[in-house]
Every structure is written in C-alpha cells, then in structure tokens.
Amino acid sequence: MPHTTYTSPDWQSDLEASGYTDFESWWNAEKELVEEGNFRGNDDQSSWSHVSRIKLADGRTVYLKRQQNHFPNNLLLKMKKVLTFELEWRNYQRLQEAGVPTLNIIHFASRKQNGNRQCIIVSEELAGMTPLDDLIRCFEKTAWPSRTQRLAMLDAIEKVIRKMHDAGIIHNALYGRHIYLNIPIIDGKAVIPDDFHACLIDLERTKFPGVNSPKLITNDLEKMYRRIPEWPARDCLWFLKRYLGIEKLTPEAKTIARQIAATRKPKSA
Template sequence: MNDYIAAADRDILVRHGLDSFDALWALRLEAVDEPNTGRGGWSSVFRLDLGDAAYYLKRQSNFLSRSLLRPFGEPTFAREFRNIQRYQALGVPALQAAFFGTRLVEGERRAILVSRALDGWRELVGWLERWPALTTEQCSDIIAAVARLARRLHDAGQVHGCFYPKHVFLREAGTGFEACLIDLEKTRPLLLGRRDRIKDLETLVRRADDWGEAEVRELLAGYLQRPGDSAEVNGWLARVASRRRNKERNQ
C-alpha cells in the first residue's frame, strides 16, 4: 500500500527512521490528551519533535465514519486527509499533512495522519481570552483575518462544518494577522448558498463570547466586503442572530 509523504518532510522523516507506517505506529510517545474512544474504536494525538521540526502524530484504530459512498465506513483520518489536500489545491489556508497511511491488520483498521505543528500560531480561543487587553487595532486586524479566511473558504465552494474558534488559528504577520483552519473532517461542498455560509459564520460567533454586535457586524462587513452600516450587512446580521436564537433555544 502506498503511503503519502510530503516532499518537504520526507528527508526529516527518513533521517529519523520514521518514513514508514510501521515505524510511526510503533513509536512510543505520550498522548497530548485523553484518547477519543467513540465510533467503536480509539483515536489519539501525540506531539512529535524531530530536531527543529515539530509535528502532531495522530493514530487511530477502528475509528470509522460512514457515508452513502462508504457505507461500511473508513477511518476518519482518511476523510480529513482528502480535505487537507482539497484545501491545499483550492488555496484555502489550513494545516499541512506530512504523512498519511492506512492498514488492515487482522481485521483492525488502522490509520495514521501526521501534520505539521502550528508553532507560532494561536487558536482564536486564546486571542478571545485576551480580548479586553488587546488594542482596538489588534482586535480589528484579527476580525479582518477571520473574515478573509471565511470568505476564501466559501468562495472556494467549501463549508467547514465545525467552524469553532478553537479550529481557527492566527499569527501576527506584517502589520496584521493571517489565519488558517484545522480539523477538516466535517468539510463538505457548499451547496445551499447563503444558508451554508451563515451556518459556518453563526457557529463561529455563537462561541466567540467576547464579541458583541459591533464585532459581529465588523466580521460580516469584512466577509461581505461591504460597509458595516449597509443593508446587506444588516440583513446577514439579522439572519445570523436568528439562527443563533434558534440554536440556543433548542439546546
């Protein structure tokens, strides 16, 4: 079975003897959190430091997702890896895969996904925790970066499907910020127009507790590339608020 190894990471993995599925599966590391034991199997995440290069190594066994195209299931990493490649092809900023492979071992369906660590980046959750201490300029730059990311994603015809602040990473770049996405398993094509777009945006702002109407309006203005007091922004703001009320009422 052919495994995927990114050209930029091959030499590093070869140098450390980690350019094969078996070597990465056997590697002993301490998990960064408790294993996920849903879906009838398990899935774990490990930090992997190889000199100046840093990665996250994810391993799973019988941790499957099912769909109409794959009724018998496939490792969730397989879907995430396809989406990582799709994002890269579409030019949507996201985590980068270094290695991917699957194996069937005596009926056990194993998968490995290695991605480059986003060292130097901070998830939006971390920025929100510091929100009151940030300058007005920093806040606006962060909102602008998130708006650009969301627009780029949707213009590429994709819905993230899990657009939480913990899945948006930012870092300072020049005079502003740049943003990228992680956790792409639930990504799907954007099929329902504005409804799909609002679904992603509402998911984000509902969990951005430090953002009030002014910040949400600023986000939508940047996303729509329209003045903050425009009728179009007002309309989207009303739709986001309506969806939020419905979600909170049904919780």
Template sequence: MSDFIAEADGKLLHSHGLDRFDALWALPLEAVDEPNTGRGGWSRVFRLDLDGQGFYLKRQANYLTRTLRRPLGEPTFAREFRNIDHYRKLAIPALQAVYYGQRQVDGELRAMLMTRALDGWTDLDGLLAQWAILTAAQHRAIVRACGELARTLHDAGQVHGCFYPKHIFLRASGDRYLAQLIDLEKTRPLLFGQRDRVRDLEPLLRRAGAWGAGDVRGFLAAYLNVPGDSAQVDAWVARLGRRRSHKETR
C-alpha cells in the first residue's frame, strides 16, 4: 500500500516537512494515552498541532490483526484506514484521515494513521453527563442527530459494531446538531437486515441512561423517518427491549 495524504492537507504537511513517513515517525510529540501492548507489538496516540489545526497521529509497531484474508497479519491501522476511506466514499459522517503509511524497518512492521482532531465536537457521553442542564430543545436536536446518523449508516449498508455514546461526536449548528462517528475498527457490511440493525442500536440505548422513554422514541422516529407516535416506533421499542432483556439475563 502506498502512502495516503489527503489532498486538502498535503500542502500543510509539506510546508512543515511532514509529508514523509520517516519525518512523521521521528517527530517528538506528547502522547495522549498509555501505550497499548500485545499482539506482539505496541500502539500509541499523539496530539499534533500545525498552524492552528489539530490532528491525532497514531503510531504502532508489530501491532497486527490476523484475518482469513491476511493470515500473516497486518497493522490494525491499515484496516481502520480502509474503513475510514470506505465511510468517506459512502458519505457516512465520520472522522477524516489525513495520512496513512506503513514501513518494514529493522524487523518491525511500522504503521501510522493521522486524522483530523474533532476540536469543537463533544462525544455523546459528555452530553449525556450534562443532560439535566440542557434544554428540551437541545435534547430533541441531539436525539434527532443521533437517529439520523444511525439511519445514514444503516441505509449505506454498514454496521458500526461499537455504536456507543463515546463513539458519536456532536456539534451544535444553529438550532440543530451535526453528528459523526469515530472508532471504525469493527465496522462491517449489514448482512442480516433487521437483526443487524437491532444489534447495532441496542448498545447505544442501553448506555444512554440519561435518555427517557420520550428520547428513545425520538431517536427511533428520526432513525425510521416516521412520526414519534407511529406503530413502527412501537414495534422497534419492543424489539430493542427484548434484545436488552436477553443481553441482561445472559
């Protein structure tokens, strides 16, 4: 795989001498997390700011995932990058890749993935923690944005696989909210119709403890693009309730 550099960011990286793998790898940066170890290697995330724009640069070495297609393994970032690019082509709102590259160096398979920082966006977890002090209008706008995001995702034939509040980022825009997804490592095609849809949505509703029954109905109304008092929403509330009960009694 050749290096990827987003057209919109190529000049910026070039102006800082960072449009080459070795330069990005050697750049001194402060990590924002503890290293993930295992899989025979390590992986870590760093913050990078260039001319007032924020980015996250992820580096890893010998941190591989193995599949039937790639039994010898590949960097986990390779799969994540492909999924980011796939979402872009399908017009599913999600984080944006700026750079991807990998190299074999001194017996290590190194990989880097750089994405735009979501500065100005807040994850749904953070908004749920403030739910009691947000207005009813904000509640409706947030719930609707999440439902529309889920509809866009599933209508494009994709299952996120980790559709949790911490992976949904939102930003106020006038009287509405925009929403997008992060953490695309487990995404896959939607193959089993309603079953896949229910399994993708139920974890979100189980974790969104601040949402009341009205919020859940509002989310499903936006997801189904129907009125909140429709029989379709009733049916989905029941389906998701059965799924939740099954999960909690396992």
C-alpha cells in the first residue's frame, strides 16, 4: 500500500498553524474521543478504529478518525488489506463527483508502518447540524414540529438520497445517525430554520449497484425507516411518493410501502 496523502488547499495553512504537518503529528495528536473505539482481534493492537474531536488554534473544530489494521468484512478486500477508511475516502470522492452533499474531508493519509497498515481521515465539523436520531429524541422530549416543517425536513433528505440513487449509488448504512440536518439543538430544544438542507456521513459501506438496482430501496430506504420508527407514518408515505415521483400509490408503490411498513416496528417503551 503506497503512502497516500491529501490535504484541502483551503485548510492547509490553518492545519499547519496548529502543528499538523505530517502523518505522525496527526497520529499522535491530543485526542478527545467522541465514541468508543472499535476493536477486533486478540488484543487492542490487532485492529482498531477511533473517532476524536480536535480544536484547532483558530478555534475551529475538526474530527480525526484513526485506524490500524481495520479491514472490512468483505473477504477480497480483507485479503488485499484495504482499510475501511480507504474505502470511505474513495466513496467520498465518488459522491463528490455526483454532487451528493456529505461531510467535508479536509485531510486523508495512509501508510504502512512496522508491518501495520494505518489510515487517518480528518473532516470539518458539521457546525449547526444535528443527526436525525438526535433530532427525533429531542422532538419526543419536547414537541414535534408542524407537519409542514416535518415534510420540509423530509424533502431535504429526499433530495440528497434521490441525487445519490440517480447516480446508482447506495449509502448502505442509511441510519438516522448518518443523516444530518441543519437544525441545531440549543438548551435541549431544536432551533428550526426557515430552510432545510441535509448531508450524509459515514461512507465506508457505500456501494455502486447501478440506477436500476432493488438495493436502492432495500438497502437504503427500508434501512432508514427501520431506524426511525417514531417518525409519523403518513409522513413516511409522503416521502415515498415524493421519492417515486408519484401523487397516488401505484400497485408497485403499495408493495414497496408494505415492505417499508413491515420494518417500522415502534420501539418498546
């Protein structure tokens, strides 16, 4: 695996000013873990993956993802020793080419060190944006927005998914925690903007089955709605008709609606 590096020209001077000039400076950065590491193998050094939060000298926040010997479950990719963050970097570039809104990766690097394969990804903070999962929990505790606002949120999400699927791409992990909306939560309340936009994160499992693949529905839409059972069902039906470009349900659309409904079992109290 050759040593590969990319740094966004818009960020290079600011990253260097904060002391991040090479792979080693990122690898040994002071890190505030934002989620538990993912470990595999016989010991903690066999295979691991972390996500950390870092504040730069100019006050901006970035997220650092580091991993070592962390390969996908796909046997061929595992044999080729392709790291999951390398897959995410490739997928990110494909989604950028297709015009699909995602997180903004500002630095990528990979290397082989002492027999270990290592990779890092640095992304810009999604300031003012919140995962759909967190928004739903907030709505459940406070109050759900009006239906007009809810449909506007779903419309923003549908536009992103539609653009991705029109390019023959599936996210393949389209859970609420990977869908962000420009709705900040301040003091426990969601601050609803006048207009909505959405973007996607976590692109490691993204695939390219083509525009006519049934996986567009089964691997993305069904998966998304399975993980947000609290969202009102009639809104979900509105989303499906919007996605399919129809005003009334056709027999085919009814079949799809039933498939999605079967996955949306409400969570137990």
